[in-house]
Amino acid sequence: xxxxxxxxxxxxxxxxxxxxxxxxxxxxxxxxxxxxxxxxxxxxxxxxxxxxxxxxxxxxxxxxxxxxxxxxxxxxxxxxxxxxxxxxxxxxxxxxxxxxxxxxxxxxxxxxxxx
Amino acid sequence: xxxxxxxxxxxxxxxxxxxxxxxxxxxxxxxxxxxxxxxxxxxxxxxxxxxxxxxxxxxxxxxxxxxxxxxxxxxxxxxxxxxxxxxxxxxxxxxxxxxxxxxxxxxxxx
Numbered sequence: 001x002x003x004x005x006x007x008x009x010x011x012x013x014x015x016x017x018x019x020x021x022x023x024x025x026x027x028x029x030x031x032x033x034x035x036x037x038x039x040x041x042x043x044x045x046x047x048x049x050x051x052x053x054x055x056x057x058x059x060x061x062x063x064x065x066x067x068x069x070x071x072x073x074x075x076x077x078x079x080x081x082x083x084x085x086x087x088x089x090x091x092x093x094x095x096x097x098x099x100x101x102x103x104x105x106x107x108x109x110x111x112x113x114x115x
Numbered sequence: 116x117x118x119x120x121x122x123x124x125x126x127x128x129x130x131x132x133x134x135x136x137x138x139x140x141x142x143x144x145x146x147x148x149x150x151x152x153x154x155x156x157x158x159x160x161x162x163x164x165x166x167x168x169x170x171x172x173x174x175x176x177x178x179x180x181x182x183x184x185x186x187x188x189x190x191x192x193x194x195x196x197x198x199x200x201x202x203x204x205x206x207x208x209x210x211x212x213x214x215x216x217x218x219x220x221x222x223x224x225x
Contacts, residue, residue: 101164
């Protein structure tokens, strides 16, 4: 069992749907992350929240929208996704993101399929 | 461009047959070199962090080492439950988050 909890574990949605992925950690970490992982590929960073400040990977399309209600929770809002967005979405947390030498702890991800 | 390259892409060993996985890196301002294990359908599981050349860390059958250009993950007398994809990642180079290598898919046959 991991200390980073992601829900739902699986999600199937159409291209016109709006849905949200949720992530929660109770380790007192102050930085949280979203990664995208395609099959047989490594995780790729999408967003970083550190001390409530957002950093964005500029290659991530605007149909993905992160939200950090508090330091323990991280959401990823999805809207008008494309079939190529089907992937495993991983949430991670670490004690701090600057300096970026702290290990990140990952949840088991949400498997997203876009019809 | 900052990057890590892992080799081999895949490795099949007999139970008890020791070997090493390689992670070569070119990173300006390396802050940390991380090793993770990932099982199918799961998130990466943290194994080790290495910060400076010459550093070594051990956990059960695994030992990670770091030089100025590469890191090795040595696996001694592996068991079938050590089968997984092993990912190397770095932090630094001015980027937030971790940048991962493509991983080594390790299979230990009984």
